[in-house]
Amino acid sequence: MDSDLLLPRPEGLYCPAGDFFIDPMQPVARAVVTHAHGDHARSGSGLYHVASAGTLLMRERLGAESVIHAHDWSERFTLGDTSLSFHPSGHILGAAQVRIEGRGKVVVVSGDYKRDPDPTCAPFEPVPCDVFVTESTFGLPIYRWPSMRTVVADILAWVDECRDRGVPAVLFCYALGKAQRLLAELATRTDRTVHLHGAMLRLVEVYRNAGVHMLPTVAVSESARGKDFAGELIMAPPSAAGSPWMRRFGKASTGFASGWMQVRGARRRRGYDRGFVVSDHADWPGLLRSVDDCGAKRIYVTHGDGEALVRHLRDTGHEAFPLRSLGGTLPESRSSEEGD
Template identity: 50%
Template sequence: MLATHESANGTRQDLIVLTDKGLYCEAGDFYIDAWKPVHRTFVTHGHSDHAHDGMGEYICSPTTEPILRWRLGEQNIRPLPFGTPIRMGEVQVSLHPAGHILGSAQVRVERAGEVWVFTGDFKREPDPTCEPFEQVRCDSLICEATFAYPVYAWPSTMQEVQRVLHWIAHCREQGKAAILYAYSLGKSQRVLAGLDGRLDAPVLLHGAIARGVEVYRQAGITLAPTELVSEVPPDTDFAGRLVLAPPSAQDSAWCRRFRSFEQALASGWMQLRGNRRRRNVQRGFVISDHADWQDLIDTIDQSGARRVIATHGNTDALIPYLQERGIRAERLRTAYGDEEEAVE
C-alpha cells in the first residue's frame, strides 16, 4: 500500500492506495483497473491486463465500452465522456485521453484541491486510431514505466510503415508472404491505418484480429481494406501479401498455409536488435503504443507533480533520475504487465 503523508491537518491517507484487488480510492469508494472482482472500477482501456471480468460496475470512456463488451461480454458498463467530472463520495473524478489505444483514459481524482492522476498506459505520438493524449496537471502522478530507459526513442510511425512497405516488396520478389505479428487490439489497427491507400491488395487477417478491426471501423476509424485468411481460397498465391496475426500465432500450424513466408514483429522492444533475435523473426518494426523515455520525462515535467509513483515496467533508471531532480519518486508493484501476446 502507498504510504500515508502529512498534511496541515495531520496524517492523511493517500487518495489512491494499492490493495490486493487493485488501486483503490477510499474517499470515492471505487477501484481503478481492478484485477479481482470488486463492486465498482474505472477501466483505463480494454487490454486484458487492465480490464477483467466479474466487476459489479465498469466506468470507462464511451469508445472503450464496445471494446469491453467484445472482450468481456454483457456487463454493467457506465460510459463517462472525456473531461466530464462526476462526484463520487468526497472526490471529483474525470477521464482524460491517454493516447494508448482507442478509448484509453487517464483517471483524474481531486479532493479539496489535491489532485491525483493515474495515466494507465499512454503514448504522446499522434495516432489516427485513438483520441490524442491530454496533459493533465496534478500533485501526485501514478504513471506507467514500460519503456523507462533512455535507449528507447521511437522513430515516427510513418517511417516504420514505409519500412513495412519495403519489406512487403522484398517478400514479393522472393515469392513469399509477409506475416507481421502485432497485438490484436491497438497495434494491428494502427498498422492498418498507416497502410490505408498504400497497398494493391487487402491485408489478410488472422481471425483473432478481425473483431478488433471491426470495432475500430464501427468507431469511424479509417483502416486499410482487409479480408480473413480463412475466407481466401487455399490455392491463392500469397507472394507479396501482408498477413496480420497476433504474436501467439508465430511458428504455429496456422502459418503453414502460406507455404513460403517471412515473419516480422511490430513492437517497441524491436528497438534493440537482441530482442529481434530472441523473438526469431526476420524483421522488427519499432511501433509502440507506449511513451518512450523522453515522452515519459516530458509528461512528468509538464504534469507539475511533486510526487511520481511508477508502475508497469522497469523503474531502475527512472526513479534515481527523478530523485536527482528533487522529485519524490517511488515504485508501485501492481498486477499490470505485458500480456503474453501483447509484445508492446
C-alpha cells in the same frame, strides 16, 4: 497522505476516499477501467466506469451483461468523496487517464499512454495534477521511437521485397490497438488489402464501427484452400507464430511490430526476420515530457522495472517513488516480455 487516494491492493489499485478500484484484476464492487487491454479490463465486477470513446471495445471485452457507465472526456462524476474525470491517454481507442480529485488534492493515473500521433485515438492530454501515476514499460533511454513515417516506409519496402522474392510477409502485432493503428497508418500510403488472422477480425470491425479509416481487410480463413499468399501482407497476433496456422504460408518472411524490437537481441531471440519499432507506450523522452507537462509534485511509477525512471526523476529534482512504495501489494508486475 497519498494513500488516502491510492492504495495498492491485491485486487488492483484502490482509492479509499472514493471506494473504487482502478483496473482491478479481480472482481470488485466498483471498477474504473482505463482501457480495454486484457491486463486492465477484466470481467466480473459489479459496475464499470469507462470513457465513452472506449465503450464499444469495453463491451467486447467485458461482456454484454456487464453494467457500464460511460463518461465523455473531461466530464466530472462523483464516487464517494472524490470527483473523477477521464482524459485521453493516446494509447489505443478510448484509452483514458483517470483524474481523481479529493481530500484537497488532484491525482492522475495515466494508465498506459503514448505521446506519438495515432490516427485511431484521441491524443494524450496533459492534465495538471499534484500526483501523477505513470507507467514505465519502456523506462530506459535506449527506447526512443522512430517516426511512424519511417516505420511505415520500412514495412512497405519489406512487403515489396517479399513480393520480389515470391514469399508472403507475415507481420505479427497485438490484435487490439497495434493492428488497427498499423492498418490506419498504412492506409495513408497504399490501398492494398491486408489478410487478417481470425483473432483480429472482430476488433478491426469495432474500430471501423467507431469511424476509424483503415486499409481494406479480408480474413485469411476466407481464402480458398491452397491460395498463394506470395507478396501479400498478412497480420496475425504473436501467439500465431510457430503455430500450425502458419503452415499455409510456406516459407514466409516474418516481422514483429513492437517497441521491444528496438533491441536486436529481443528480435533475434524470437526468431523474427524483421523487427519494426512501433509502440503504443511512451518512449523515454515521452515519459519525461509527460512528467513535466502535468507539473506534478510527486510521481509514482508502475509497470516494467520502473527503477531507472524513478532514479532519473530523483536525480533531476522530482519526488518520485515506485508505486509499490505506497504499501500493500499489487498483482505481479509485467516482465520485459509483456506490453508492447
